Amino acid sequence: MNSPHVLKIENDLRVLSLEELEWLLERIAKQVQERKQIVNKFTDVKYMNEQLAAMAIDLDIKTEITTINNEFSITEMNGLQKL
Known part of the structure; x- marks a missing residue:
């Protein structure tokens, strides 16, 4: 799962502050949960x-x-x- 795109994102994350990382982590977690719910609904x-x-x-x-x-x-x- 280490595509070049993901590796670039990982490098870009290094410049973010702790607050920005926490905010982003919450947003990613929310998106993951929303996608899981959609997949579960359709299956x-x-x-x-x-x-x-x-x-x-x-x-x-x-x-x-x-x-x-x-x-x-x-x-x-x-x-x-x-x-």
């Missing part, structure tokens, strides 16, 4: 199913789907046949 099938179920009953989403279907209904009648 959690139960969570995804809950989100899909919520979307299925959401009136705004239903309205948008109806609008999209109405917009494309003319195109569907434009000589394309269902298989």
Whole structure:
């Protein structure tokens, strides 16, 4: 994991004050936790199913789907046949 980019960052860290390093460390820890949560949410099938179920009953989403279907209904009648 010692890519040239990471090594440059490590060298750049040497010029920071202790306060700046602590601040940066907190920011990095926060970003790591946020990324872990995102990864966990998308790999959690139960969570995804809950989100899909919520979307299925959401009136705004239903309205948008109806609008999209109405917009494309003319195109569907434009000589394309269902298989």
